[in-house]
Amino acid sequence: MNELIQICTSFLGSLGFGILYNIKGKKLGVIGMGGMLSWIVYLMGMALFQDKIGALFLATLAVGALSEGLARILKTPVMTLLVPMLIPLVPGSDLFYATSSLLLNEIETSSEFLNLVIKEAAAIAFGIILITSTVQILHRFQLDRHSHKKNIV
């Protein structure tokens, strides 16, 4: 039940941030679906590894690949799709708990959360980079073949 609510709300959450970032038209629907997918993959990862970091990494890979593909179809910068789709994964609440417990002088809780946030953000960042560089490499191969065909070096 809880998971079902999270999946539905992740759709609306990504959609809402899409509107916040002034995205228009059919892309909004795509972004909502992407946000929902990110959370579904995260939940699947959690069931698989029992580990937040691994699940986040997996979900980022899925959303990264999806947005790279869709960006080419919709002819728009990857980032305009990727950022709102990542919203459900972003460690906002943990970052908040880390800082608020710091100000309430609960140093141990704070450093625990901060540790977690840095790992989570790093998992997402690594996921994005892995996808971006894979796409770049693929693109280069494609260009190489293209130029060989036309005999331009």
Add this chain to the structure above:
Amino acid sequence: MEQNSQMLSLILDLGEMLLVSGAEVNRVEDTIKRLAFAYGFQRTDVFTITSSIVVTVRDASNQTLTETRRILSYETDMHKIDQLNSLSRQICHAPISPESLQQKLQQIRQGTPYCRLIQFLDYAMISAVFSLFFGGNLQDAFAAALCGCLLKLVLDAGKSIQLQSLVLTVLCSFAVAAAAQCCVLVGIGSNFDQIVIGNIMLLIPGVSFTVSLRDMISGDTISGLLGFAEAILKALAIAMGFAIVILLMKGGAR
């Protein structure tokens, strides 16, 4: 010469608008390079960080020109990024005259934001949805939606008097936490944490934090560090506004 410097200014206008709208540093540098090449400059060196763009170009007659832009405020607008991106693609394909470029930039700059009602509803929806997402009940979601509208009001008011961004963040999170506390006292919602966290999602720099790590890992250390420091400062500012309310409540309870 005169014409070339005007051209450079236009290219920088485009780059600046990209950066202000929230495009990545990489994209801005790349776009400026491509545009300069399309308009016949021989060599282009661009240095961009999140708060500044420096461009030096050399034209066909071996003259060098330099222009710098300082970026002080940002407003994420992905529709603009999208439009600017297709404009620059079009130019690289077939350069258009400076006049029509200027006209198109003007058109994009005016922008087409959603109407205010939709913006308010959007803030309310995001807050409600994330308070449900983090385990709140329907009552909490309703309370969070009310706080979300208040948050938008405070944000708009603060922006219209050009309040410094960190101060505005403290003020916003204070307003949200206070309103959430009131909602709990009145009995509209029951879980203070879940009401607040929905609104916090609108303020917390989770995206810039993640993007800054990405910049650092991909070799753009300066932009990454700037973004990282800004995100941490903002998170602290949010916690501060929030802590004021908690401390007041503690005092009240005694």
